[in-house]
Amino acid sequence: MKKLTYLVAIALLWACQPQERQALDLNYPETKKTDTTDIYFGTEVSDPYRWLEDDTSDETANWVTAQNQVTNAYLSNIDFRDEVKARLTELEDYEKVSAPFKGGDYYYFYKNDGLQNQSILYRVKNFEDEPEVFLDPNSFSDDGTTALGGLSFSDDYKYTAYSISEGGSDWRTAFIMHTETKELLSDKIKWIKFSGMSWYKDGFYYQRFDEPKEGDELSAANQYGKVYYHKVGTDQSKDKLIYSNPDNPENRFGASVSEDERFLFIYSYTGTSGNELYVKDLSDPASDFRPIITGFENDHYIVDNDGDDLIIHTNLEAPNNRIVRVNYKNPTSENWVDMIPETENVMTASTAGGNIFTSYLIDAKTAIKQYDYQGNLIRDVDLPGIGTASGFGGALEDEELFYSFTSFTVPYSVYKYDISSGESELHRRPELDFNPDEYETKQVFYTSKDGTKVPMFIVHKKGIEMNGKNPTWLYSYGGFNISLKPSFSTSRLVWLENGGVFAMPNIRGGGEYGEEWHKAGTKLQKINVFEDFIAAGEYLINEGYTSSDYLALQGGSNGGLLVGATINMRPDLAKVAFPMVGVMDMLRYQHFTIGRAWAADYGTSEDSEEMFKYLYSYSPVHNIDPDATYPAVMVTTADHDDRVVPAHSFKYAATLQEKNPDNPNPLLIRIETKAGHGAGMSTEKRIELNADMYSYAWYNMGVIPELAKKKM
Template identity: 60%
Template structure:
């Protein structure tokens, strides 16, 4: 039986309260460690009368602190692994802490002892995303995964004492990573902000402006888009396509300040970052407006909807998937009220109402020639109700003045996306790619 009970409480996507109870004594009270939801905290481990707490209190990029059982108040916290310029995540195994940093959206992992001394930088298999490094306190080995846009996720065994890694398991797929390249670039957004983007394609790509390109984005809720392998994307790449992913404000790639720079009345920054990414790809010759497709889902569907209404000339194709497209009423449906921390609501103030209405995709459709658009949703989506997509598609079809096709694809007996059977996923991505290539006039 455990000695201590740790309780977390939250009512939004960001921030939580933290409570503690000593189970070694009867009838002990539940003591608040943090009794507000302004920041995020969780207990990583306990040893020798000390608790180790991961937090972003006073540290937007996160840090690990130490405090004793008798002195839980944040004023008594002592930094064990301080905040740096790179976003921190923490795990533990074998009596060690593993500090996983996001360095320009790419993984860097460092090993620390419980006194906060750095022991080594872990040599990863390449430039990409590493995850795991979690296990029991008496473990001699720990397992982690590594992936990138051109490397399928593989498992590695790491020797905690020596620091050596060995490949443990790799999937057997018909894809040769050596024929492709995945490079990180940096571009400048409208207000001068430096934004990273990873561009993946076949080696020897000709920068002639005619390469079919998917620009994928999210930009919200502190979610970091880090390199990951996708079988579906390999089909696009194998057919000469370019796949580009910018790390927009609103995400968590550079910590809480980066997140907040894309929320509420800063939300336009996210759209500006995405537009600037598209302009960069066009300027450098990767693609042109006639061969560019915008893609994103959920909050990313909002992103695509906003950008295609603000800049209908930017791309040839738009794929807003399960999107939040009615920004005036989103909080009145299912889980919508929980997104207010990022978006604000039309009920907050007249100023917030006007700001939301100013970019709400549904409310900014005007008579114009829009990109070829395939809206995708599902009839049982209880996170972002399909009414968003229904209303947007109908209004877009009414406002659209060009020759590009505007369609909606409604999956039946499916939800927001998680848990879709493989056959359903294949059918959907086949329709998306076929629609995009047809609209671009590309045949295979």
């Protein structure tokens, strides 16, 4: 057993300052090493913890148990951990209601009374009536770890198809019930993944994969995706194969049917960005699939059809996106005509009530415009404030829609929008123990290592001292064209109300400034992402918000890679680090589940010697410095994560502990059970995770939060 001496805060001191500490012993489990190596372009790379990739072995299970015992023992030593959990629970206990959507004669909406593990789907014909429960995911399992994965109504609203996710897995199993009676049919459709359910007449299209071998369900590569059509009331074995590409096993597909059921569209993907697009005229039994666009260099999706014309959202020759119109009989790009041109701001689009609503990101904040189907501007939509608005979608016949608005200090609120007049009115706003007037949000622009200006949101209580001693939580993502926008978090309030600062930079790799911003953080430019994140931390320190002794870094998935790479490059930057469900082995990520799809952002170790060397230079598990002093690290992962398999985190934590046995700060891993990559996590598990992270951060900063001092 390896030993580490670390310093702990004395929980009975009063000031929110570094505390006198006492030494305790922490014993890491001994992790077996094997003589496993790979050779990449003549370079030999050791992989001594390869055995931890077998997530079904007893040996791995014993290792997980031993690591959790050490971590749980450490966390149980934090005197104020229960107070943190209690406050998180108290803040979370308020009614949360989603924006309603119209389905036949009913309005449907999700509601959580406060601490329910899963939100319940209700319906009502008039909002003055008492809502009835339509579907309660809390009934799917006794412990709340089975979640609703997706839901889709048939066009006549006779049937509802819904899918479930068990233990956080990306695998989905679908069921069908009568919408009116809520009677469950015998249909059971398995091995669905990364797919919706798009109805056509008395059935729906979906993507599935072949059933994996027993034991490989959560780790085997997902290949040979296929689109099937399932007819209501039949066994899955009778489903009709609609589309596949057996010559290209990495292809995945999406299928959608136009609202008028005229067209079937097939989206083909090999990565997380770039897709091909095909159309089939369902009104003509003799028609075949016709290519709209081939190749995977750009992103395209169907906004709607207008008779024979297709309305397409694309970034082809428009990095910030544009909307084009084309006849389906000659749909290739040389025939496209601009309908809503590209602007300097990134745009997405949706439809409702015979109108097109475009959403623009202006320095990561939302602006909405309303157009007709000829591309004529009707109005700029007045929003309730500066923040994030979403939900401007609905059916062709809708006269109203419901959208949500939120910001860092505005809870998720729902507004009703009159499509004809453009008037908004508040539909529902939650009530909780929080006064937004006590907090302020600002957006700053800082300079990264190469001179690039990067925006960052900073949130904190009004009147904080810029003394370098404010506990600061730095969070980002930086990948896959994903944009980070202002949003409200009750768990974040616990950090803020106890004098903490929250900072969120919109670093490269994301989609905040279009495809060029995204590409600037991919493949041979990936290190830009880490430099942007490091520069954000340096800005917060230089401006007096915090110092390295009070800075915590957090990121999940690709953001876990971000944190792991950052603390290898700059172990002195922060006091605490949370690499969550991260991609930590950049040489082997492509061999598991959907990992191959990430190559569009990362490249792979097999592409070329140059690409291998670049990945090897920052891969978190391969660049841990035995001579560095690392921050207090708590790696987090889950046993049912089949997006980023937990082996990434297992190998990374084992290597950290092996190479830095005498690190003055703890190097731990927290492994959740019956949970996955994050989606659908029960309320109870979410509260426990946040309580552990906040407690761990304050404890290692030597800070006693205000909520603990009140108990003294």
